[in-house]
Amino acid sequence: MRILVLWPPHVPSYFNAGHHTVLFQTAGYLRTLSAVDRVDTREAGLLNINWKALGDLLFQEKYDVIAVVNDFDTVDCLTRFLHYARQLSPTSKLVSFGRLSSMLPGMFADLGFDAVVTSGDSEAGVAAYVNALAAGGPVGALPGVAVRVGDSWQPESEPGRFLPAADWVLPDVREIPYDRYHELYLQDANKFCGIPLRRELVVPVARGCPIGCDYCDVHQLAGLTERRLTVPAVLEYIEWARSVMSFDYVAFYAPTFTLHKPWVRELASALLDAEDPLPWKCSTTVHHLDEDLVRLMGRSGCVRISVGLETLEPAAHGGLPRAKRIHEEQFLRLGEWCVNAGVELNAFVIVGLPGTTAAGVRHTHEIVRAAGARFRPTMYTPFHLMSPTMSIEEVSRFNRQMIHPESTGHGVDVAELYGFIFGADDRLTTVYDQIPQRA
Numbered sequence: 001m002r003i004l005v006l007w008p009p010h011v012p013s014y015f016n017a018g019h020h021t022v023l024f025q026t027a028g029y030l031r032t033l034s035a036v037d038r039v040d041t042r043e044a045g046l047l048n049i050n051w052k053a054l055g056d057l058l059f060q061e062k063y064d065v066i067a068v069v070n071d072f073d074t075v076d077c078l079t080r081f082l083h084y085a086r087q088l089s090p091t092s093k094l095v096s097f098g099r100l101s102s103m104l105p106g107m108f109a110d111l112g113f114d115a116v117v118t119s120g121d122s123e124a125g126v127a128a129y130v131n132a133l134a135a136g137g138p139v140g141a142l143p144g145v146a147v148r149v150g151d152s153w154q155p156e157s158e159p160g161r162f163l164p165a166a167d168w169v170l171p172d173v174r175e176i177p178y179d180r181y182h183e184l185y186l187q188d189a190n191k192f193c194g195i196p197l198r199r200e201l202v203v204p205v206a207r208g209c210p211i212g213c214d215y216c217d218v219h220q221l222a223g224l225t226e227r228r229l230t231v232p233a234v235l236e237y238i239e240w241a242r243s244v245m246s247f248d249y250v251a252f253y254a255p256t257f258t259l260h261k262p263w264v265r266e267l268a269s270a271l272l273d274a275e276d277p278l279p280w281k282c283s284t285t286v287h288h289l290d291e292d293l294v295r296l297m298g299r300s301g302c303v304r305i306s307v308g309l310e311t312l313e314p315a316a317h318g319g320l321p322r323a324k325r326i327h328e329e330q331f332l333r334l335g336e337w338c339v340n341a342g343v344e345l346n347a348f349v350i351v352g353l354p355g356t357t358a359a360g361v362r363h364t365h366e367i368v369r370a371a372g373a374r375f376r377p378t379m380y381t382p383f384h385l386m387s388p389t390m391s392i393e394e395v396s397r398f399n400r401q402m403i404h405p406e407s408t409g410h411g412v413d414v415a416e417l418y419g420f421i422f423g424a425d426d427r428l429t430t431v432y433d434q435i436p437q438r439a
Helices: 015-029 051-061 075-088 101-102 105-110 121-136 177-183 218-222 231-244 261-271 292-301 314-319 328-341 360-369 392-396 416-423
Strands: 003-006 037-042 067-068 094-096 113-118 147-151 152-154 202-203 251-255 280-284 302-308 344-351 373-380
Touching: 003 015, 003 051, 015 067, 015 094, 015 121, 015 202, 015 251, 015 344, 015 373, 037 051, 051 075, 051 302, 067 075, 067 101, 067 121, 067 177, 075 094, 094 121, 094 261, 101 105, 101 113, 101 218, 113 121, 121 147, 231 261, 261 292, 292 302, 292 328, 302 328, 328 344, 328 360, 344 360, 344 416, 360 373, 360 416, 373 416
Parallel strands: 003 037, 003 067, 067 094, 094 113, 202 251, 251 280, 280 302, 302 344, 344 373
Antiparallel strands: 113 147, 147 152
16 A cells, blocks of 8 residues: 655644654554555645645555645645545545644535544554555544545544554654755744754654643643653664754654653753763743753753743633743743753743733733743634634634634734734844754
8 A cells, every 4th residue: 555644735824843743753653554565755834845746746656545634724725635636646545634633523524535533643543544444345433533434424433542652653854854944944033933043853752731721732632641752762763863864953842841850850861971962942831840950951952941931911820720820930030040051941922812911911021031031922722612614714714823803802902912923023042052053
């Protein structure tokens, strides 16, 4: 069986290379199946491929299965892709997986896919469908996968599998278009997650998050229980990746990197003992940091810690998990720890969060600046308001940049809120100065 795993062409509204690892991890996992002869990948969501080139690929290769990533950023091009695929490779089975189908599976009933991964890990769902096709009989509902049978849909037979970390297949860096990733990170004013002028190696170390913020999709996609690779497995992957390609720093991809502090201390100690470790960055929460840990992380090569600050407005704290109710003094203290450790603090702030005001966002911005931190805003997105009856255009607005009228109330000065997302920023990162250029 020959399979194409595709991130479809689109214009990205935001870019985080970590989000795209699902493409390569799914491909790697499919390569372990006995029924699979070949798996190709196409990372076409980076303005690096045109529809003609994709049409050439579909027409010439005639894959048995085409697995397509879906996301809020890609939803408005899925119908165009389906038209190309049905016209140019009509015998291919089309399965879609990703954040959107896991959160809004009902929307896919009328799009024209043969199967959709609706829960569990993406690679487990796609693999279940591929194995069912390989068995040769009629394919009905599967764990974590809804399947089209005739003119109707069979919903998933049971929730999809969450794979143990030991079963993950980490991305093959040789098939990732790092040059395009590098270009997307060059302009720090875009507030993308990468560090300008330096090549990033993304290492997926954990899935799942027990905090469960209702404005976040992580726990809905990967569960409330965290699964994490062992430190030796992480170090082995970094060593292998560096043996085939040059990188300047590592991005440890985990929802709450410091959730298990003993694990972080083990990693930091190993990096301190390593002969030539790369600088690194991570994302976590203010709640899961302390002064000693920040100091150790800085000594072991950490150059940036990103935290979900969300807001410093007390009026909005009632709608946040207890771990996210951060006060000014607490954040300023963290800023001091980071400055002393030589680590850039990067603050994720939510604009339009219920209970907040534009004045409150301005104050949060001032405190972030006072702490010497980088201000990274995103628009509040009320995922709970999504409905399968919405049009593709309506769903595409849930991309953390556009304001949903029900999320801010009526009469709000939306231009002022948009100013935080799209306005100019006169303080951009210089953390690349701490990272020797190797790539």
